[in-house]
Amino acid sequence: MEWAVEVEDMTVAYDERPVLWDVDMQIPKGSLAAIVGPNGAGKSTLIKAMLGLLTRISGSVKFYLDGRLAVSRDDFKRIAYVPQSGSVDWDFPTTVLDVVLMGRYGHLGWFKRPGRAEREMAHDVLKKTGMDAYADRQISRLSGGQQQRVFLARALIQEADIYFMDEPFKGVDAKTEKAIVTLLQEMKSRGKTVIVVHHDLATVKEYFDWVTMINLRRIAMGPVDEVFTSAHIEAAYNARNPLRREAQDVGTAQ
Amino acid sequence: MWAPLSDYTFQIVAAGTMLLGLATGVTGTFAVLRKESLIGDGLSHASFPGVVLAFMLLAVKDLEILLAGAAAASLLCMALIAATVRYTKVKFDAALATFLAAFFGTGMMLMTYVQHTDNPNQAGLSKFIFGQAATMLARDVEITAAVAALILLLAIVFWKELKLVAFDADFARSLQLPVKLTQAVYGLMLVASIIIGLQSVGAILMSSLLIAPAVAARQWTDNLGTMAVLAGLIGAVSCGVGTYASAVVSGLPTGPAIVVAASLVVVASLLFAPGRGMIARAHVRREARRRWKEGDIDVGAN
Numbered sequence: 053m054e055w056a057v058e059v060e061d062m063t064v065a066y067d068e069r070p071v072l073w074d075v076d077m078q079i080p081k082g083s084l085a086a087i088v089g090p091n092g093a094g095k096s097t098l099i100k101a102m103l104g105l106l107t108r109i110s111g112s113v114k115f116y117l118d119g120r121l122a123v124s125r126d127d128f129k130r131i132a133y134v135p136q137s138g139s140v141d142w143d144f145p146t147t148v149l150d151v152v153l154m155g156r157y158g159h160l161g162w163f164k165r166p167g168r169a170e171r172e173m174a175h176d177v178l179k180k181t182g183m184d185a186y187a188d189r190q191i192s193r194l195s196g197g198q199q200q201r202v203f204l205a206r207a208l209i210q211e212a213d214i215y216f217m218d219e220p221f222k223g224v225d226a227k228t229e230k231a232i233v234t235l236l237q238e239m240k241s242r243g244k245t246v247i248v249v250h251h252d253l254a255t256v257k258e259y260f261d262w263v264t265m266i267n268l269r270r271i272a273m274g275p276v277d278e279v280f281t282s283a284h285i286e287a288a289y290n291a292r293n294p295l296r297r298e299a300q301d302v303g304t305a306q
Numbered sequence: 307m308w309a310p311l312s313d314y315t316f317q318i319v320a321a322g323t324m325l326l327g328l329a330t331g332v333t334g335t336f337a338v339l340r341k342e343s344l345i346g347d348g349l350s351h352a353s354f355p356g357v358v359l360a361f362m363l364l365a366v367k368d369l370e371i372l373l374a375g376a377a378a379a380s381l382l383c384m385a386l387i388a389a390t391v392r393y394t395k396v397k398f399d400a401a402l403a404t405f406l407a408a409f410f411g412t413g414m415m416l417m418t419y420v421q422h423t424d425n426p427n428q429a430g431l432s433k434f435i436f437g438q439a440a441t442m443l444a445r446d447v448e449i450t451a452a453v454a455a456l457i458l459l460l461a462i463v464f465w466k467e468l469k470l471v472a473f474d475a476d477f478a479r480s481l482q483l484p485v486k487l488t489q490a491v492y493g494l495m496l497v498a499s500i501i502i503g504l505q506s507v508g509a510i511l512m513s514s515l516l517i518a519p520a521v522a523a524r525q526w527t528d529n530l531g532t533m534a535v536l537a538g539l540i541g542a543v544s545c546g547v548g549t550y551a552s553a554v555v556s557g558l559p560t561g562p563a564i565v566v567a568a569s570l571v572v573v574a575s576l577l578f579a580p581g582r583g584m585i586a587r588a589h590v591r592r593e594a595r596r597r598w599k600e601g602d603i604d605v606g607a608n
Contacts (some may be wrong), residue, residue, distance in 0.1 A: 099337075105476050125482050133480035140474045144339060145528045154473070156448030165466065190528045198575050 062111030132212035141192030334516035347513035352383030354413030398560030437508030437561030525579035
């Protein structure tokens with residue numbers, strides 16, 4: 053199988069408390085992959101550490117584009133990140149269109165401001181996410197679902213090959229969730245690799261074809277049909293994880 | 307009462323303070339949006355021992371030397387706060403408050419010590435505490451103008467980086483934008499804004515000139531560019547009005563008059579701005595309640 057992402061022996065800690073322990077994982081190219089696990093299992097930490105937004109204590113992360121290793125700054129511009137929508141202040145003085153244009157900032161040089169070409173691209177991706185009618189709207193006047201659509205549009209305009217998304221279904225209604233899933237599947241059909249931090253076990257089988265289950269350590273990884281079993285869910289969600297207990301003991305002992 | 311306007315000293319001082327207000331308004335826009343309004347207060351207090359130490363060590367009173375000392379002390383304080391937050395369990399606000407008081411206390415201690423020596427030159431150091439715009443010379447205005455121009459230039463060159471880092475720093479990092487450089491530019495803008503205000507507004511009140519214009523401007527607009535320009539204008543006008551008031555009314559100190567003027571603009575904006583102002587919001591609430599009573603319920607779209 054051709055991998056898009058390959059993680060080896062990755063450990064991440066906040067102070068003296070390990071959050072991820074010795075994680076090995078791969079994501080196949082062109083897959084729609086879920087990362088699942090209970091609250092506090094380290095799902096967001098996992099993708100942030102993979103993207104280098106958090107410091108890794110050990111381990112390596114490799115990305116592959118067009119069958120070769122990503123090395124340069126330009127290569128890494130082809131890897132997109134959609135943060136949790138709750139991580140920003142939605143009262144920031146800006147509009148929907150402007151937020152989407154931010155997705156092009158990496159491609160614009162010094163001094164360059166987004167121009168007509170970028171604005172056309174922005175309207176295109178806003179149409180795809182069903183938000184074009186809101187292009188001029190102040191972002192403080194968006195619902196949770198609309199915020200997620202705007203973030204998704206901002207990622208689409210990057211025209212990346214590998215997408216990391218942190219809980220894109222959080223705070224959205226059923227209709228928006230459907231629309232987002234359709235969009236993700238369409239991205240997959242165009243050969244993009246989409247990695248999604250997901251919390252709803254009920255929809256894993258329906259939405260995704262690859263799953264990584266974590267709880268501090270990697271519990272299971274593989275095609276959803278083979279790996280997403282009740283035994284693995286049990287293992288991930290029931291905190292019978294000796295290292296987790298040790299870690300908590302260390303955490304409370306001081 | 308318009309006589310001061312044609313007075314050369316007034317013109318010099320007003321030009322200096324208005325340039326200051328313009329620069330601090332723009333810098334403050336980013337500080338407010340980053341929710342770092344208090345950091346300006348910490349840095350301005352922290353700059354004071356730098357002024358006194360520069361004077362003690364080099365025995366000169368050239369403004370640029372004293373301000374370089376102020377900048378060095380501010381930067382040291384900023385580094386200490388960052389290191390404390392990173393390497394200890396002390397939180398940002400506690401670290402800020404601790405170093406603010408420690409630095410300012412050190413400055414007061416050193417200044418009192420210098421005042422009791424026979425150095426006749428020391429008179430005037432205390433003006434950096436509350437500011438004394440009336441002592442501004444044409445040369446001082448030139449320095450202020452140069453630093454203000456640098457601040458505005460940085461804001462223009464790094465505009466989209468400053469904006470995105472303020473809104474979503476992790477995303478900026480994921481785009482491979484130079485986030486560390488942008489943070490350094492922002493820090494430089496902050497420190498530069500503060501040191502050019504020390505002479506006229508003083509270490510204690512300086513942070514108001516960073517925050518008040520930005521807070522006022524935010525009430526009137528939902529656009530970052532407009533907000534920055536408006537904050538610059540409000541800063542400049544507040545400084546002009548404050549300077550004028552102190553020129554007309556004898557005994558009225560310039561720095562505090564400027565801060566009062568800026569604060570009045572904030573109060574007026576919080577009350578009267580359309581959309582975000584208290585009166586407009588009360589009106590919207592009243593309207594909504596009236597409609598609910600009539601059974602017209604609009605819960606809004608998801």
